[in-house]
Amino acid sequence: MATNPTLPAARQPRGIVQLNATAIDGWVQFEVDTKSYFSADTFRVVFVASALPAAMNAAWMSNQTDMFVELFAGFPDDVNSYSAAELTSLIYGQVDDISYDPVAGTIELSGRDMTRVFLETKNTNKWVNLTSSQVAEALALEH
Numbered sequence: 001m002a003t004n005p006t007l008p009a010a011r012q013p014r015g016i017v018q019l020n021a022t023a024i025d026g027w028v029q030f031e032v033d034t035k036s037y038f039s040a041d042t043f044r045v046v047f048v049a050s051a052l053p054a055a056m057n058a059a060w061m062s063n064q065t066d067m068f069v070e071l072f073a074g075f076p077d078d079v080n081s082y083s084a085a086e087l088t089s090l091i092y093g094q095v096d097d098i099s100y101d102p103v104a105g106t107i108e109l110s111g112r113d114m115t116r117v118f119l120e121t122k123n124t125n126k127w128v129n130l131t132s133s134q135v136a137e138a139l140a141l142e143h
Contacts, residue, residue: 012079016072016087017045019056019109023084026051028106030071032090040112043071043091047107049100058100058107067095069109 017027030045049058061067070092076082093113100107127135 011075013073014076014079014082014087016082016084018070018072018084020068021070022056024056025053032071040114040116041091041093042110042112043069043093044108044110045069045071047109049105049107052107061098061107061109062100064095064098067109067111069093069095069111 015027015030016023017030018024024047026047026049028046028048030043033042035041052058052061070084071090072084072087073090074087076086091113093111094116095109095111097110098107099110123139125138127138130138
């Protein structure tokens, strides 16, 4: 009779959503879409409106003009007590859209990473007698 090998314990991924550098509860899912070199990576976070903390509830979110999101995920040693330092930062970006679904009772934030600022900047500079790396350095210093 064959014996079954001992299987490792199931992995238990964990995540943290930070909104304006503050960890916030009430999220039920998030996703990150990594793009090519010519567009910004995107994210989407879904919150249950009734589970949001009072200080960052649906009314507060709807009045924000500038929100930043950082998403963390990973496999911490202690799945019941962990911090962002134990997880991997997947994306840091600015919220572009806020959607509220009153039937489902959810709020969705979506946006792009900070390369969007660089990609959306219009520039009319002329770089005469500069190498490509010097042009890249000049553009980076502007941002």
